[in-house]
Amino acid sequence: MSELEFRDVPESDVDRALELWWLVFHDRPDEKEKRAYHRAMVLRCDRVGAYDGDSLVGFLVAHRFTLSVPGGELPCPGLTFVSVAPTHRRRGVLSGLIAEVFRRCAGHGRPIVALWASEAAIYGRFGFGAATYGTSVEINSTRPLALRIEADRRPLRLIDPDDAPDELGPYYEATRTRRAGRIARDTRRWRGEWLPETDEDDEELGPPRIVGLGAADEPLAGYAVYRTRREDDPARPGTVQVAELEADTPAGEAALWNYLAGIDLTGTVRAWGLAPDDPLLLFATDRDQVKAVAEFPALWIRLVDVGAALAARSWAAEASLVLEVRDDRIPANAGRFRLTASPHACTYEPTPAPADLTLDVRDLAACYLGGTEVRRLVLAGLVTEHTPGAAAALDAALRTAELPHTVDEF
Numbered sequence: 001m002s003e004l005e006f007r008d009v010p011e012s013d014v015d016r017a018l019e020l021w022w023l024v025f026h027d028r029p030d031e032k033e034k035r036a037y038h039r040a041m042v043l044r045c046d047r048v049g050a051y052d053g054d055s056l057v058g059f060l061v062a063h064r065f066t067l068s069v070p071g072g073e074l075p076c077p078g079l080t081f082v083s084v085a086p087t088h089r090r091r092g093v094l095s096g097l098i099a100e101v102f103r104r105c106a107g108h109g110r111p112i113v114a115l116w117a118s119e120a121a122i123y124g125r126f127g128f129g130a131a132t133y134g135t136s137v138e139i140n141s142t143r144p145l146a147l148r149i150e151a152d153r154r155p156l157r158l159i160d161p162d163d164a165p166d167e168l169g170p171y172y173e174a175t176r177t178r179r180a181g182r183i184a185r186d187t188r189r190w191r192g193e194w195l196p197e198t199d200e201d202d203e204e205l206g207p208p209r210i211v212g213l214g215a216a217d218e219p220l221a222g223y224a225v226y227r228t229r230r231e232d233d234p235a236r237p238g239t240v241q242v243a244e245l246e247a248d249t250p251a252g253e254a255a256l257w258n259y260l261a262g263i264d265l266t267g268t269v270r271a272w273g274l275a276p277d278d279p280l281l282l283f284a285t286d287r288d289q290v291k292a293v294a295e296f297p298a299l300w301i302r303l304v305d306v307g308a309a310l311a312a313r314s315w316a317a318e319a320s321l322v323l324e325v326r327d328d329r330i331p332a333n334a335g336r337f338r339l340t341a342s343p344h345a346c347t348y349e350p351t352p353a354p355a356d357l358t359l360d361v362r363d364l365a366a367c368y369l370g371g372t373e374v375r376r377l378v379l380a381g382l383v384t385e386h387t388p389g390a391a392a393a394l395d396a397a398l399r400t401a402e403l404p405h406t407v408d409e410f
Contacts, residue, residue, distance in 0.1 A: 002053050004093065006100040009047035009059060014039060017049065017059045017081075024083040034200075037192065042081065044188075048100050050084075050093045057085040058093035062101060063410055066184040067114060068177045070370055070400050071314025077105060078183070079115040080410050098126050102304050102330055111308035112368075116409050117300050127329050129366030130297030132181040132404045134273030137280065138293050141269050142237060145261035146285035151254035152213060152247075154221060159210040164225075165190040167212065171220045175246060179275070180313075180369040181299050181404035193408070194225060194243065205229050205241055211259055213252050222247030224256045230265060237267025244407055245271070250279045273298060275405035299406045301365045306333045307348040309368065315341040319397035321390055324355035325364060333361055341397050356390035359383040370400035 009017055018038055022028040029035055042061050050058030062077035079101065084093045105113055117123045120130075139145065159167050165187040176182045185194070199205045205227040213222040224245040230238040240260050247253040257280060260269050274280065276295065284290035303309045306325060319341045327333035338351040357374070363382050366372040374391040377383040385391050 004057070004091070004096055005051045006048060006096050007051065009049035009056070011043060013049065013056055014042055014047070016056050017047070018042065020056060020059055020085060021081050021083045024086070041192070046077065046104075048097055048104075050088075050097055052088065055085075057088040058097050059083050060097050060101070062113075065114070067112070068180050068182045069112075069309075069313045069368075070180050070398075072312060073177065073184070074112055074309070074312050075110050076183075077101065077110060077113050078410050079113060082115075082118075094122075095126075099329070102302075105304045106330075106332075109308075111303065111305035111312065113302040113304055115300050115302075116298065120297060123300055124362050126302065127327060127361045127365065128300040128302045129362040129364070129368075130299075130372075131301040131366055131369045132297075132299040132371050132406050133276050134296055134298040134405075134407070135276050135278065135281070135292050136294040136296075137271045137274055137278075138291050139257075139261055139269035139271075140267070140289045141240070141261040141263075142267040143289070145258055146289060147254050147258070147283055148285050149250055149254055149283045151258050152221070152249065152251040154213055154218070154252075154255070155215050156255065156259055157212050157214075157216060159212045159223070161195045161208050161210060164195055164210060167220065168210070168223055171223065172246065175248075179402045179405045180400060181371070181406040183406060183408040183410075185408070189408075193410075199227060199241075202229075202241070208243075211256065213247060213255055221249075222252040222256055224260060226260060228263065228266060238265050240266050240269045242269060242271040245274075250283060253279055254283065273407045273409075275403055277403045298409075299404075301368055303333065303361055303365045303368060304330065306361065306364065307337070310339065310341075310348050311346045313346075313368070315343055315346060315397045316399045317393075317396040318342045319393045321356045321387075321394055322351055322353045323364070324358040325361055326359070327361040330361075339394075354386065356387040357383060357385055357394065367394075367398055369404035370398050371404040374398070 045061035045063050047061050049056050060082040065076045065078045066073050067076035195208045197207050209226050211224050214220055225243040227241045321339050324336045336351050337348050340347045363377050374394045378385045378391045
């Protein structure tokens with residue numbers, strides 16, 4: 001057996017890498033346009049391959065993302081296209097690929113890494129924790145949407161998807177850091193990921209539509225991106241599929257939901273991946289009409305450099321705690337460290353002092369953006385609280401005004 005080598009995947013091997021990915025995920029798109037789209041995406045990313053001699057037996061790419069964290073943002077590689085040849089399973093290929101990513105991040109000042117897990121059981125062992133959650137909602141729109149608040153009365157207008165990067169982009173960037181977990185979008189991401197003519201996951205859906213809140217000569221106060229599907233059977237009303245909805249105020253959200261629920265020839269509104277604390281779930285009058293039908297882990301975070309990641313975020317309250325962190329993959333993260341945090345500063349230094357809390361790095365990652373409470377992990381037996389009140393103190397310091405959230409799947 002030859003020794004595996006982990007190195008950059010040159011452009012000359014990209015087609016081989018894509019064939020490996022399609023093999024692993026039981027796919028091979030026939031459309032030249034889709035194949036070209038995947039190829040162009042991979043070429044824009046950092047690429048790591050596992051080679052057994054001349055054979056490419058493992059592959060992943062890392063998007064060059066910027067992610068909002070509480071109080072700011074960080075460079076954050078977004079891992080995807082992760083694939084291991086079926087001939088080389090359980091031979092350390094995936095472990096080697098992930099270790100190479102961690103090594104590169106540590107060398108380039110990137111303290112966190114993110115991914116969406118196709119198989120959640122895999123990535124916890126590499127120290128990834130589910131840092132954001134999505135809630136899928138279904139609205140029965142065969143009758144008017146009943147809300148407990150008055151909707152914003154400003155006019156609504158349709159926005160041409162071709163104009164979306166210019167019209168929606170500045171609004172999205174201005175509001176993105178209100179919640180942690182959101183990825184910066186350039187024009188290419190708006191057009192390629194959010195507004196392609198055909199939805200890759202459901203080709204029966206129509207083209208993207210955008211509704212904006214506020215007159216054309218006023219600042220945008222919110223928007224919704226959606227698609228519709230009309231059923232062939234006239235007795236069955238169609239569906240509105242909401243990709244994203246943003247608004248300045250709850251009243252603005254109410255106006256957009258009213259619009260979506262009032263589209264002719266439709267009877268169901270489905271929204272995939274709303275924030276768990278989305279106001280709709282509170283201001284809907286009838287929760288039989290507006291149902292949360294699923295909740296799922298969305299963005300998974302890995303703290304590659306725990307100290308640098310903690311220092312980069314803001315803190316809601318003062319805390320002085322000794323954390324004993326377990327990390328089997330990155331030894332520099334393991335040990336006891338005193339976290340001293342306040343709304344003005346944060347330090348994280350090694351200490352011989354006894355621990356107030358003992359936790360795995362994956363659980364610290366789950367709490368990092370403010371989406372998971374430490375006390376819940378204590379109750380689940382995943383975090384050990386040695387000093388009474390330590391979990392509550394860390395929760396108070398990590399707390400954010402809004403839960404972290406992202407719909408940018410990759």
